[in-house]
Amino acid sequence: MHREPRPSWAIETRGLSKAYGSVPVLKGLDLQVRRGSVFALLGPNGAGKTTTVRILATLARADTGQATVAGHDVVAARSRVRRAISLTGQYAALDEEQTGLENLRMMARLRGRSPAAARRRAAELLERFALTGAGDRRVSTYSGGMRRRLDIAAGLVGDPEVVFLDEPTTGLDPRSRRTMWATVGSLAGAGVTVFLTTQYLEEADQLADRVAVLDRGRIRAEGTPEELKKTVTAQRLDLTMAGSAAYQALVGRLGGRALHRAPEELVLGVATDGSAAHVRALLDELDPTREQVARFALHSATLDDVFLELTHE
Incomplete structure (x- = not known):
């Protein structure tokens, strides 16, 4: 009897629970995210979105349950998970006194690349994110959208398998938001798995292959945008x-x-x-x-x- 091969999951969780003191934040979270897809986690403030990302990115531990990212357990193989991922939060984590090029070269050197390889990788990423013309400017002169693109570029220095974007377009104007959407689309097109949290419903509708709605620590529904509608x-x-x-x-x-x-x-x-x-x-x-x-x-x-x-x- 022919059996269908088991799907290849970039992210898988089983029964994740987390509480801060007496306040439960996650209550038995089960997720499966296919490799090379864009997965959007939607929910109101306090639903548990950022806590989920922190657990998957090894920045926090669940009280109960298991999670694997890029095939590695987030507790037992924490260092392997960290090498396989990139995390971009709501606010860009960049050195504003350095130029965009210097930021990327520094990140590449920290990832173990040689000086020449770091320069090449920085130039590639500036071009990919349409920042070549601003590469020699200090980041303090960048607009919000440019900083966010540079932040994502910095996270791609190490060629991650999974990119976590925690509300990446918060505070951006509509034009910058749409530019970011194009950036996210290009990541998925290159085979990178994108795990996106957002409160912008249009954003999830535009970008995501699958969407899960999280409310009070539980998944209320999951499917393609059209299925959910x-x-x-x-x-x-x-x-x-x-x-x-x-x-x-x-x-x-x-x-x-x-x-x-x-x-x-x-x-x-x-x-x-x-x-x-x-x-x-x-x-x-x-x-x-x-x-x-x-x-x-x-x-x-x-x-x-x-x-x-x-x-x-």
């Missing part, structure tokens, strides 16, 4: 009511059928398959007099809907 509803009909009385009346009639409520905007959302026939039927059912609904719009489900549904934010 279907758990909410593929389409939603948003109704803007003619007034507060009409809004409250429809809230009472819909009950649990209301997928979305925005009382300040007088908007209610209900599930639909998106077809014209179903939309007409819903409008006839919910506004038979054609006086209570001021306007309507079809809304495709987003990861924001999934996030709000699963984390009850």
Whole structure:
């Protein structure tokens, strides 16, 4: 009998739990991240995202459970894990008095490369991250997006198998954020496994092959962005009511059928398959007099809907 080969996981956890004092942060975390993929861990503040990254990067120990990164146990083979990974946090860890080139050369020398090899590697990374023109400038003159790109470049000096990006676009403007997205995409294209934590739902939707939603230390759902969206509803009909009385009346009639409520905007959302026939039927059912609904719009489900549904934010 032919058996399918076991998938090759870059990261695998089983039953990870962690508490700080009497406060539980992780409660039996199980994850599997395929090699060469982009995996996004979503969750509100305090959900346990950064604690998960710290455990996987060997900066903290779980109270119970096991974890392997790049095939190595994070406790028993801590040094091997550290050689196989790169970690970039929310704020760039760079020497601002040195130039971008000097930062990268220093990192390469610390990784054991010869002076000539360090210069070559630094030049390669500056070009790869579109920083060649700024390579001779002090990092203190860099914009936030440039610093973040240089920080990731510094982490790639040692050719890591797994890159952890802990909320890497926090504080960046929209243009810099999109530049970072292109950078992350290029990492995955080169075969590097990217483990991304973020609060930006659009970011996960754009970048991730798979997404897990973490809330209060537990995984609430996991799948591709499209799979997660279907758990909410593929389409939603948003109704803007003619007034507060009409809004409250429809809230009472819909009950649990209301997928979305925005009382300040007088908007209610209900599930639909998106077809014209179903939309007409819903409008006839919910506004038979054609006086209570001021306007309507079809809304495709987003990861924001999934996030709000699963984390009850």
